[in-house]
Amino acid sequence: MTTTVRPKASFRHRLLRLAETVTTPVLPGDYLDMVAPLRAGAALRGRIVAVRAETRDAATVVIQPGRGWRGHQPGQYVRLGVDVDGVRQWRAYSITSVPGATDRHIAITVKAIPDGKVSNHLVRHIRPGTLVQLDQAQGDFVLPDTTPERVLFLTAGSGITPVMGMLRAGLPARADVVLVHSAPTRDDVIFGAELRALAERGALRLIERHTDTDGQLGVPELDDLVPDHAERQTWACGPVGLLDAVEAHWAARGIADRLHTERFRPTVISAGDGGTVTFTRADVTIEADGATPILDAGENAGVLMPSGCRMGICFGCVVPLRQGAVRDLRNGDLTTAVPGDGVLIQTCVSAAAGTCDIEL
Incomplete structure (x- = not known):
């Protein structure tokens, strides 16, 4: 006669099965979501830790991600789900913090745009302690494994955010970096003080274009501003008009393979009844x-x-x-x-x- 010995269920497993029986139809996981929303195995969420003003219409939002967070590369973005006036809205924001921070926090930097429900909510209204939904980091607007010797960044407005993640991760120590950035005024330059400090100590060359007084940057001006721009690996991020002009310029010079762009997509959803x-x-x-x-x-x-x-x-x-x-x-x-x-x-x-x- 053959005797089959069944392995004993662990105490934790038996306790969980008992809890499921007692709490059905609401499962123990539902209760855990309320008391430990950032636990391992839960849907990925984050808790707002701090909100820091950067300019009059931009702020950095510091987030403690759940234990399921797998990290990011400098230049990547994260999709964030936030409830605004009873509507769950999802938006993508570049991660501006250094990967692998000891406190495990990540940061996004958001610029409020006219009629932007989510951006205005994050910049002006969200408070520490608020839970948000998260997705894993994504995006290929990143540096290659082998860092180029010479790098050019072309950015405008909030287009500086993915680039800031690269700079903070130590790029200026590994490459000759030139940054050309446009904003309406000096005070509107996101991370302005930090960027100028980097330039003052020679970590990078910073060219600011304040469009309210200097006008829009014409891409052909790069011949004078950055004479060797055609020889540099270039990362560009900003408004559609700027990126269209940059792509046309690089294509006309036959150097499109040296250009990397990131476009922020507009999101327009019209809700109704049916x-x-x-x-x-x-x-x-x-x-x-x-x-x-x-x-x-x-x-x-x-x-x-x-x-x-x-x-x-x-x-x-x-x-x-x-x-x-x-x-x-x-x-x-x-x-x-x-x-x-x-x-x-x-x-x-x-x-x-x-x-x-x-x-x-």
């Missing part, structure tokens, strides 16, 4: 009203929808919202997304709040 829902994988598009769960609307159209409790408890219906806006039928909260945000929604308790694409 709208067109596209299930991208199924290639099905329907019109849905603002009271019907997307789960039901999809099933009625013949789309194979994952589901479970259909009450917003089990999370068996969670799918990515590629872009658009949905409304939580339980509390009226809006969630918006643009391509790449990686926002997940519960289709059983979410209704269309405008045009939206569901990855299903």
Whole structure:
């Protein structure tokens, strides 16, 4: 006779199973999210630690990321989800802190723009202690493994933010660096004091263009400002007009392979009551009203929808919202997304709040 000995479940595992039984339909993980939102294994979040003014319309936001944070390279960005007036908004911001800080904090620097809900909220209203949603660092606006001997940065406005991450990580000690930066006035230069201090001690050459008095930078001026710019590896970040001119200039000189650009994308989501829902994988598009769960609307159209409790408890219906806006039928909260945000929604308790694409 063969006897099978089953391994004993660990005390922790048995305790967790007991807790699940007692607390169903709300699982222990839901309670842990409330008391330990930054724990390992939880959805990645961050807690605002400090907000420091940089200029009249820009601020650095210091964040303690959850234990799932995997770090970043200088020049990369992080997508941040923040609730503004009941709407979960996602935006991408460059990380301006040095990788691997001993306190594990990261920092983003945000410039408030006219009518920018998220940027104005982060610069003027958010307070330490606030929890935000995070994604892992992304982006290829970074230095190569082998640092070039000569580097040129062309930036304007908040375009300085990814470059600041590179400078703070020690680039000036490894390369000959020239920075050409444009801002309306001297006081509007984000990190102005820090950049000027670097220039004063010879760590880099800084060329400031104050557009209110000097006018816009003409890219052909680089022939005089930085005579060897065609020989430098160049990283440019700023408004679309500047980047278009820079790309055309480098292409005309046959040196486009030496240019690296980062474009900040605009985000415009129009929320409403109901709208067109596209299930991208199924290639099905329907019109849905603002009271019907997307789960039901999809099933009625013949789309194979994952589901479970259909009450917003089990999370068996969670799918990515590629872009658009949905409304939580339980509390009226809006969630918006643009391509790449990686926002997940519960289709059983979410209704269309405008045009939206569901990855299903």
